[in-house]
Amino acid sequence: xxxxxxxxxxxxxxxxxxxxxxxxxxxxxxxxxxxxxxxxxxxxxxxxxxxxxxxxxxxxxxxxxxxxxxxxxxxxxxxxxxxxxxxxxxxxxxxxxxxxxxxxxxxxxxxxxxxxxxxxxxxxxxxxxxxxxxxxxxxxxxxxxxxxxxxxxxxxxxxxxxxxxxxxxxxxxxxxxxxxxxxxxxxxxxxxxxxxxxxxxxxxxxxxxxxxxxxxxxxxxxxxxxxxxxxxxxxxxxxxxxxxxxxxxxxxxxxxxxxxxxxxxxxxxxxxxxxxxxxxxxxxxxxxxxxxxxxxxxxxxxxxxxxxxxxxxxxxxxxxxxxxxxxxxxxxxxxxxxxxxxxxxxxxxxxxxxxxxxxxxxxxxxxxxxxxxxxxxxxxxxxxxxxxxxxxxxxxx
Amino acid sequence: xxxxxxxxxxxxxxxxxxxxxxxxxxxxxxxxxxxxxxxxxxxxxxxxxxxxxxxxxxxxxxxxxxxxxxxxxxxxxxxxxxxxxxxxxxxxxxxxxxxxxxxxxxxxxxxxxxxxxxxxxxxxxxxxxxxxxxxxxxxxxxxxxxxxxxxxxxxxxxxxxxxxxxxxxxxxxxxxxxxxxxxxxxxxxxxxxxxxxxxxxxxxxxxxxxxxxxxxxxxxxxxxxxxxxxxxxxxxxxxxxxxxxxxxxxxxxxxxxxxxxxxxxxxxxxxxxxxxxxxxxxxxxxxxxxxxxxxxxxxxxxxxxxxxxxxxxxxxxxxxxxxxxxxxxxxxxxxxxxxxxxxxxxxxxxxxxxxxxxxxxxxxxxxxxxxxxx
Numbered sequence: 187x188x189x190x191x192x193x194x195x196x197x198x199x200x201x202x203x204x205x206x207x208x209x210x211x212x213x214x215x216x217x218x219x220x221x222x223x224x225x226x227x228x229x230x231x232x233x234x235x236x237x238x239x240x241x242x243x244x245x246x247x248x249x250x251x252x253x254x255x256x257x258x259x260x261x262x263x264x265x266x267x268x269x270x271x272x273x274x275x276x277x278x279x280x281x282x283x284x285x286x287x288x289x290x291x292x293x294x295x296x297x298x299x300x301x302x303x304x305x306x307x308x309x310x311x312x313x314x315x316x317x318x319x320x321x322x323x324x325x326x327x328x329x330x331x332x333x334x335x336x337x338x339x340x341x342x343x344x345x346x347x348x349x350x351x352x353x354x355x356x357x358x359x360x361x362x363x364x365x366x367x368x369x370x371x372x373x374x375x376x377x378x379x380x381x382x383x384x385x386x387x388x389x390x391x392x393x394x395x396x397x398x399x400x401x402x403x404x405x406x407x408x409x410x411x412x413x414x415x416x417x418x419x420x421x422x423x424x425x426x427x428x429x430x431x432x433x434x435x436x437x438x439x440x441x442x443x444x445x446x447x448x449x450x451x452x453x454x455x456x457x458x459x460x461x462x463x464x465x466x467x468x469x470x471x472x473x474x475x476x477x478x479x480x481x482x483x484x485x486x487x488x489x490x491x492x493x494x495x496x497x498x499x500x501x502x503x504x505x506x507x508x509x510x511x512x513x514x515x516x517x518x519x520x521x522x523x524x525x526x527x528x529x530x531x532x533x534x535x536x537x538x539x540x541x542x543x544x545x546x547x548x549x550x551x552x553x554x555x556x557x558x559x560x561x562x563x564x565x566x567x568x569x570x571x572x573x574x575x576x577x578x579x580x581x582x583x
Numbered sequence: 584x585x586x587x588x589x590x591x592x593x594x595x596x597x598x599x600x601x602x603x604x605x606x607x608x609x610x611x612x613x614x615x616x617x618x619x620x621x622x623x624x625x626x627x628x629x630x631x632x633x634x635x636x637x638x639x640x641x642x643x644x645x646x647x648x649x650x651x652x653x654x655x656x657x658x659x660x661x662x663x664x665x666x667x668x669x670x671x672x673x674x675x676x677x678x679x680x681x682x683x684x685x686x687x688x689x690x691x692x693x694x695x696x697x698x699x700x701x702x703x704x705x706x707x708x709x710x711x712x713x714x715x716x717x718x719x720x721x722x723x724x725x726x727x728x729x730x731x732x733x734x735x736x737x738x739x740x741x742x743x744x745x746x747x748x749x750x751x752x753x754x755x756x757x758x759x760x761x762x763x764x765x766x767x768x769x770x771x772x773x774x775x776x777x778x779x780x781x782x783x784x785x786x787x788x789x790x791x792x793x794x795x796x797x798x799x800x801x802x803x804x805x806x807x808x809x810x811x812x813x814x815x816x817x818x819x820x821x822x823x824x825x826x827x828x829x830x831x832x833x834x835x836x837x838x839x840x841x842x843x844x845x846x847x848x849x850x851x852x853x854x855x856x857x858x859x860x861x862x863x864x865x866x867x868x869x870x871x872x873x874x875x876x877x878x879x880x881x882x883x884x885x886x887x888x889x890x891x892x893x894x895x896x897x898x899x900x901x902x903x904x905x906x907x908x909x910x911x912x913x914x915x916x917x918x919x920x921x922x923x924x925x926x927x928x929x930x931x932x933x934x935x936x937x938x939x940x941x942x943x944x945x946x947x948x949x950x951x952x953x954x955x956x957x
Binding site: 492567 | 584585586587588589592651837840841848849851852853854856857858860861862864865868869870872873875876878879880883885891894897898901943946947949950953954955956
């Protein structure tokens with residue numbers, strides 16, 4: 187145990203920071219052309235992705251030809267930490283870069299890599315992840331969008347929902363049922379579908395925040411014809427690959443949530459004292475106490491993340507990893523709720539036209555926004571089932 | 584930051600655990616709770632193993648290990664509700680002598696502690712508070728002849744009724760000071776508390792006259808920061824001791840949920856219990872991760888140590904309040920019996936929480952340190 191990283195890690199950090207200072211997108215160009223969706227790469231970001239790729243800073247853990255430099259996991263963590271600190275995303279299409287591309291690289295054909303993965307790594311194409319359906323949310327394996335192989339093509343029919351960035355993405359990493367007779371986990375395949383294929387209709391879903399900038403969407407697929415060579419990996423092996431793709435950089439997915447929580451805590455500590463001053467002592471005590479619980483959450487989240495990460499790096503199991511998603515999303519939710527209650531009537535502002543940047547949002551908006559994290563990618567309740575069954579070994583009910 | 588044990592640290596933990604299982608098995612703990620035994624044999628064996636001097640410098644006859652190693656031992660002592668003078672002597676009294684005493688005082692006292700010839704206690708709290716400002720320390724030291732007169736009342740002193748010497752923190756005109764007195768010089772009011780393996784007493788300083796040899800640090804303006812460091816060490820040790828008791832109670836309760844059947848199924852298969860277990864587990868991990876962070880800040884004398892101390896003690900306090908309830912509740916009727924061991928762990932967690940400030944006290948302190956509250 188020690189508080190610091192090894193010198194070699196710190197010199198890696200310095201090397202990145204020096205490069206970053208020369209190559210980062212400027213706050214001005216970022217603000218002038220904000221991303222409109224999680225599958226929208228503005229011009230500044232396309233260029234930024236290109237610079238990262240060329241110099242091996244896009245996915246540091248990968249080899250040079252894929253935009254990396256064969257960095258180790260601790261170095262990668264440090265790199266992500268610095269990017270988040272600077273509030274600069276690697277890509278404005280995070281699911282494309284972080285989940286879909288790695289899966290295609292792992293399981294796809296050379297042609298798929300050339301046509302789908304590499305353009306994402308160059309910022310030229312964006313991708314969305316077609317998983318949830320009206321009848322398959324937390325219970326993803328019960329999805330029913332059907333793909334039938336007919337000669338050289340799959341014929342796809344069905345509906346997806348909560349698909350982030352569907353209205354902007356160039357292609358979809360689509361989970362389909364290809365064998366309706368097999369047990370539900372064993373009849374699922376993944377197919378790459380260009381979003382401009384005839385038969386696809388995207389209907390954006392207005393959210394309780396940012397109504398004018400919908401990112402989530404319903405995707406309707408009616409007799410969509412997709413060449414059979416767009417099947418990723420083996421037929422009916424999609425579930426295993428899903429677990430693989432969601433596991434990419436899994437030792438580090440906690441970092442974003444934790445650093446978001448830390449940033450919110452910093453804002454809260456800056457704002458709270460003035461508001462607390464105006465309160466009755468009893469209120470002040472209760473609110474201060476609650477705020478400190480959030481502060482402790484943020485320190486604990488970082489410590490838990492680091493501890494789980496250290497275990498993974500040493501090749502062990504890290505039960506902490508299973509805790510992080512529910513913990514950091516609920517911590518953010520509690521903090522935003524507490525701050526909105528602390529500020530009371532002063533924090534009721536709600537801007538339906540907001541551009542979606544956190545910095546401008548009121549605490550009440552932030553509170554609503556956190557439900558995106560407590561519901562998606564395995565709701566907090568599902569996370570608790572996973573912790574109870576997979577980590578604690580309690581029997582399935 | 585690396586919050587996972589190195590191989591050496593893990594090896595120390597494992598060997599301490601083995602020793603603890605040998606010298607303080609559940610039967611010894613139960614005997615003390617049932618007023619049919621004492622801790623003298625446990626302590627004798629710890630002395631044989633040089634544990635009293637674990638974190639005392641080699642020049643004073645100690646083993647010369649650091650705070651992290653002390654914390655690793657404290658964790659195992661909490662896990663097994665181990666009785667005896669170790670916590671008060673090795674994690675409160677000796678660090679206070681090291682931090683507050685000059686070279687002579689250290690050379691006079693620490694070798695005896697390291698050799699197991701002297702036990703000690705640290706008396707800080709008054710009126711339920713471990714704060715060092717006027718809300719806390721009010722006991723007085725006033726010059727008297729060549730020495731000092733000490734008067735006031737100290738509360739909740741761990742081993743206060745049994746330790747050979749008491750280190751008392753008092754207030755003089757110039758600021759805080761620290762004196763070491765024999766137990767026979769103070770009026771001892773032992774208290775009968777939930778966990779008799781953590782015996783505490785209130786002590787009355789009845790205007791006692793002490794000579795210059797009792798002065799560890801004469802009252803002065805720069806003393807408070809040093810006393811604070813001592814209090815922080817003791818606080819983190821108690822936090823780690825308490826969270827270890829919590830974790831053991833959690834494990835015990837979890838094991839019970841995997842063997843107890845009702846309505847034809849294991850009770851651990853009910854989602855109502857699963858979600859409670861997930862919450863408990865999160866609370867245990869949350870607290871334990873910040874405990875080790877705090878231990879590191881002290882071991883490395885990092886500037887975040889004051890904050891980290893309060894974060895750790897508060898998080899453990901939050902955990903025990905959740906866990907104590909569920910550890911008993913989820914055991915059902917058997918959890919309410921004296922026969923079952925889980926209440927020993929719960930009681931240890933309760934005592935560790937109350938001493939050196941509970942979660943509310945430490946969240947308030949954290950707010951002060953962060954400048955959120957005046």
